Amino acid sequence: MSEIKIGVMGDPQLLNEVVHDVNSQDDMELVAVFSQEEAETTVGYTQPVKKERLEKISEYSDQIDVLIICSGATTDTYKQTLEYSQYFNVVESYLPMIKLPIHLERVDRVAREHDKLAILALDWAPGFFSLNRLLAEAVLPQGETYQFTGRSVSQGHSETLRRVKGVADAVQYTLPAEEALESVRKGEAPEISIGQQQSREAFVVLEEGADPEQVRAAIQQLPDYFSSNATEVHFISQEEMAQEHQGNSQAGTLIRTGKYEKGKGHLLEFQLNLEAKPIFTASVLVAYARAAYRLSVKGEKGARTILDIPVSEIAPYDREWLIENFL
Structure with a gap:
């Protein structure tokens, strides 16, 4: 089996998990990790890792099959x-859905021009939940879809909070509406908006001299992040933040209900519970890096999402093995 040559760049927390995951794959070879730091060989992993300065990344265009972009910040990932889709086939982990159509169009244009393939917005939502929602609504076209987030740390929303004027540090939890969740499971099919399916809780460390009420109002009025949900804001010390809010768990429930002739009903439920979200996200990125490589070899180019990729392309097995063992 030929090895897929992988490059990795981005935020350290997710990057480190991707490095470990790539090194555990039989069909992948880690070529280099790119960062702003001085180039060196890092031995803190199970295998030595070559590090290069980020400005040298284009020099590796003929040595890397797929670049995994681990940046979590909205603007970083977008840019x-x-x-980098000029130089590499790429996969990326995060982008708010509100900007995804524009992002897809721009990356598609660049990737096609340079005969590259990019798979965008790979995570759990958007990502795995998007894929499962498509499957559920395709087989139950008459019905309602409900998506509940369990008590989870939202990395994207937390980063957005930290950019609010007057905020020194922050973390945001998404909370499920438990009564609505149980109502859906009982088949009552309540009419509730996405905003009513969850609420948000923010813990904020203020910059010195910041007005807490101004900061609270600025957070609760942020469009696309907090304005459409009930958001409770708590102000805490940096010590409390360090002691009580360093977890990165994620959980969620997707339910599709359907009603058919003679009152017969169906309910499909998909659950996801992650003790450490970066580890899961890394696994998703690595799996879809495999798909990006395989599809690029077949001549595909442009920008894709998880909805466009055949599931068989992410598995480290050939078609015959999949048919024999999964069907």
Whole structure:
């Protein structure tokens, strides 16, 4: 089996998990990790890792089959994917859905021009939940879909909080509406909006001299993040933040209900419970890096999402093995 040559760049927490995951794959070879730090060989992993300065990344265009972009910040991912899809097939982990159509169009244009393939917005939502929702609604076209987030740390929303004027540090939890969740499971099919399916809780460390009420109002009025949900804001010390809010768990429930002739009903439920979200996200990125490589070899190019990729392309097995063992 030929080895897929992988490059990795981005935020350290997710990057480190991707490095470990790539090194555990039989069909992948880690070529280099790119960062702003001085180039060196890092031995803190199970295998030595070559590090290169980020400005040298384009020099590796003929040595890397797929670049995994681990940047979590909205603006970083948006710019980096657009830039690096000139040189590499790429996969990326995060982008708010509100900007995804524009991002897809721009990356598609660049990737096609340079005969590259990019797979965007790979995580659990958007990502795995998107894929499962498509499957559920395709087989139950008459019905309702409900998506509940369990008590989870939202990395994207937390990063957005930290950019609010007057905020020194922050973390945001998404909470499920338990009564609505149980009502759906009982088949009562309540009419509730996405905003009513969850609420948000923010823990904020203020910058010195910041007005807490101004900060609270600025957070609760943020469009696309907090304005459409009930958001409770708590102000805490940096010590409390360090002691009580360093977890990165994620959980969620997707339910599709359907009603058919003679009153017969169906309910499909998909659950996801992650003790450490970066580890899961890394696994998703690595699996879809495999798909990006395989599809690029077949001549595909442009920008894709998880909805466009055949599931068989992410598995480290050939078609015959999958048919024999999964069907």
